[in-house]
Amino acid sequence: MLINNDDVKKIAHLARLALTEQESKDFAGSLSRILGLIEQMNAVDTAGVEPMAHPSEAALRLREDVVKEENQRDQFQAVAPATEAGLYLVPRVLE
Amino acid sequence: MEWETVIGLEVHAQLQTKSKIFSSASTAYGAEPNTQACNVDLALPGVLPVMNQEAARMAVKFGLAIGAKVNKRSVFARKNYFYPDLPKGYQISQFELPIVGLGKMVINIDGKEKVVGITRAHLEEDAGKSLHEDFQGMTGVDLNRAGTPLLEIVSEPDMRSSKEAVAYLKKVHELVRYLEICDGNMQEGSFRCDANVSVRPKGQKEFGTRAELKNINSFRFVEKAIEIEIERQIDVIESGGKVVQETRLYDSVKDTTRSMRSKEEANDYRYFPDPDLPPMVLDDETIEAVRKTLPELPDAKRTRFIKEYGLTNYDAGVLTSTRALADYYESVCSHVKDNAKLAANWVSGELSAFLNKESKDITESPVSAGQLASLLNRIEDQTISGKIAKDVFEAMWASEGSVDEIIDKKGLKQITDSGAIEKIIDDVLAANNVQVEQYKNGQEKVFGFFVGQVMKASKGKANPGQVNEMLKKKLASA
Numbered sequence: 063m064l065i066n067n068d069d070v071k072k073i074a075h076l077a078r079l080a081l082t083e084q085e086s087k088d089f090a091g092s093l094s095r096i097l098g099l100i101e102q103m104n105a106v107d108t109a110g111v112e113p114m115a116h117p118s119e120a121a122l123r124l125r126e127d128v129v130k131e132e133n134q135r136d137q138f139q140a141v142a143p144a145t146e147a148g149l150y151l152v153p154r155v156l157e
Numbered sequence: 158m159e160w161e162t163v164i165g166l167e168v169h170a171q172l173q174t175k176s177k178i179f180s181s182a183s184t185a186y187g188a189e190p191n192t193q194a195c196n197v198d199l200a201l202p203g204v205l206p207v208m209n210q211e212a213a214r215m216a217v218k219f220g221l222a223i224g225a226k227v228n229k230r231s232v233f234a235r236k237n238y239f240y241p242d243l244p245k246g247y248q249i250s251q252f253e254l255p256i257v258g259l260g261k262m263v264i265n266i267d268g269k270e271k272v273v274g275i276t277r278a279h280l281e282e283d284a285g286k287s288l289h290e291d292f293q294g295m296t297g298v299d300l301n302r303a304g305t306p307l308l309e310i311v312s313e314p315d316m317r318s319s320k321e322a323v324a325y326l327k328k329v330h331e332l333v334r335y336l337e338i339c340d341g342n343m344q345e346g347s348f349r350c351d352a353n354v355s356v357r358p359k360g361q362k363e364f365g366t367r368a369e370l371k372n373i374n375s376f377r378f379v380e381k382a383i384e385i386e387i388e389r390q391i392d393v394i395e396s397g398g399k400v401v402q403e404t405r406l407y408d409s410v411k412d413t414t415r416s417m418r419s420k421e422e423a424n425d426y427r428y429f430p431d432p433d434l435p436p437m438v439l440d441d442e443t444i445e446a447v448r449k450t451l452p453e454l455p456d457a458k459r460t461r462f463i464k465e466y467g468l469t470n471y472d473a474g475v476l477t478s479t480r481a482l483a484d485y486y487e488s489v490c491s492h493v494k495d496n497a498k499l500a501a502n503w504v505s506g507e508l509s510a511f512l513n514k515e516s517k518d519i520t521e522s523p524v525s526a527g528q529l530a531s532l533l534n535r536i537e538d539q540t541i542s543g544k545i546a547k548d549v550f551e552a553m554w555a556s557e558g559s560v561d562e563i564i565d566k567k568g569l570k571q572i573t574d575s576g577a578i579e580k581i582i583d584d585v586l587a588a589n590n591v592q593v594e595q596y597k598n599g600q601e602k603v604f605g606f607f608v609g610q611v612m613k614a615s616k617g618k619a620n621p622g623q624v625n626e627m628l629k630k631k632l633a634s635a
Contacts, residue, residue, distance in 0.1 A: 072425075076237070076238070076239065076425060076427070077237075077239065077246070078239050113253075115232040115254070115430045115435075115436050116232075116430060116432065116434075116435040116436055118435055120435045121435055121436060121437065121438035122208050122233075122434055122435050122436060122437040122438065123207065123208070124208050124209070124210035124213060124437075125181070125207045125208065125209060125210060126210065126211075127174045127175050127176050127209050127210065127211035127212075128175065128176060128181065129175050129176045129181055129182065129183045130176070130181035131176075131180065131181045131182040131183070131193075131195040133192040133193070134195070134196075135189075135191050135192050135194075138191070138194075138196070138199060138201075139191070144293075144295060146292050146293070146297065147190065147292075147297070148189055148190035148191050148192070148299070149190050149191065149288060149292065149297030149298055149299055150191065150241075150297070150298040150300070151292050151293065151295040151296065151297055151298070152241040152295060152296050152298055153295060153296070154289075154294060154295055154296050155240070155241055155287060155289070155296045
């Protein structure tokens with residue numbers, strides 16, 4: 063196994079995903095198989111090949127520095143679960 | 158044991174674009190919460206980032222100014238971490254291919270130059286702000302700042318003391334303001350700094366384990382936080398412990414640093430190229446166009462001021478600390494004849510003192526460069542003395558009129574008529590027989606007393622040079 067149960071739990075925690083014991087075992091298996099495939103590709107000699115950052119040939123489109131957005135806070139906050147004094151409220155975060 | 162400190166700094170400079178890096182929302186500071194957070198900034202489903210060309214130009218401008226390699230092809234990557242003020246769950250940043258590569262800055266420590274290497278500078282987006290006051294037991298999130306363009310400037314671990322770290326930070330601060338890519342406002346958080354600090358026995362080659370200090374938002378705190386952290390690390394090692402690699406928060410009230418363990422866990426950022434953003438490619442033409450917008454840089458200006466105006470190193474440093482102040486000074490000089498030194502004294506002395514007192518920027522000075530120059534010309538042509546000029550300046554500051562109007566209105570014109578001065582001197586000598594005797598008996602110190610009395614009697618208007626000269630003659634023949 064390239065990825066064990068603990069690795070999966072750590073990644074799940076970083077992404078704030080709740081997994082059952084069974085799910086994390088299953089994911090350890092499937093993620094390991096994906097990494098296994100990548101291991102196979104590692105066998106190919108890629109010396110001198112420039113790493114690809116994006117599959118398309120396109121270059122990034124740049125826009126003018128102009129403010130075009132208007133204040134739509136009311137609309138956005140109408141669908142937020144909790145707001146107060148213009149703020150979005152989220153479960154308490156403690157440092 | 159003797160210890161050596163090793164410091165590297167990461168500076169986050171908010172680029173002063175009008176709109177955000179990947180959305181067209183405004184970046185203006187101080188708006189009502191969330192009124193400048195659009196659907197892209199909020200990470201609503203289906204939105205896509207579109208890069209702001211001005212942010213790219215500003216980053217290139219910085220790269221050119223420090224003589225760094227500007228990468229014509231750079232790549233945006235996702236830095237993944239979970240925090241409520243980062244709605245996407247990742248920050249768009251640059252990882253493997255930043256826009257600015259290796260460069261350097263030269264700092265000055267006790268008259269000696271030292272080169273600090275710049276590892277890289279990359280573009281990224283700022284996060285929002287979390288407000289931890291109690292909102293029904295919840296945390297409040299303001300996303301106005303989310304998506305503000307940042308240039309993260311990473312130095313090499315080249316600094317060896319808190320003093321060097323501050324000198325470097327000030328240098329970067331001065332440069333970004335000269336380049337007009339960042340307003341440098343540390344209180345508002347548009348210029349922030351993290352410090353990587355470690356210690357090692359003097360002479361050892363390998364670096365010690367470092368701690369990253371966060372939340373140091375003034376030059377003074379940078380110095381203090383680093384000092385405190387050095388002490389802590391040496392204490393840990395000398396009492397047999399080991400420094401652990403971690404992020405620590407500086408508490409300016411308690412003047413201590415404390416561990417931020419929560420952050421450590423998340424330190425696996427799982428970077429990967431952002432599929433929403435193909436590589437950014439800049440052509441030579443764009444880069445050369447930016448090069449043409451480079452202003453005279455602080456070091457070059459300082460050297461020129463010393464040469465052109467005959468200023469001391471110190472005066473030149475003060476007067477070139479910001480571009481606006483340097484421009485003001487040069488404007489004054491263009492109106493006064495051959496008296497750049499007097500102009501320097503007034504700009505860095507009286508004028509700066511008044512500006513400081515009212516927390517005003519040079520651009521907000523009620524006394525224009527032209528007006529200050531007229532005042533200096535009145536000192537130069539002996540219409541008023543330097544001392545009286547201070548009173549005139551105060552009246553000019555209060556917008557009481559032009560230099561000549563104020564001099565006329567207040568009757569401040571200097572007395573240069575030798576007859577009038579002689580009369581005053583005679584009166585003073587006649588009224589102070591005792592002191593005249595003392596002077597004759599070799600107590601030359603009383604000379605100052607006479608000068609003071611004459612100036613007082615003339616209400617400060619007598620020409621001090623003439624008073625000195627005539628007093629000497631009078632006393633010699635008395």
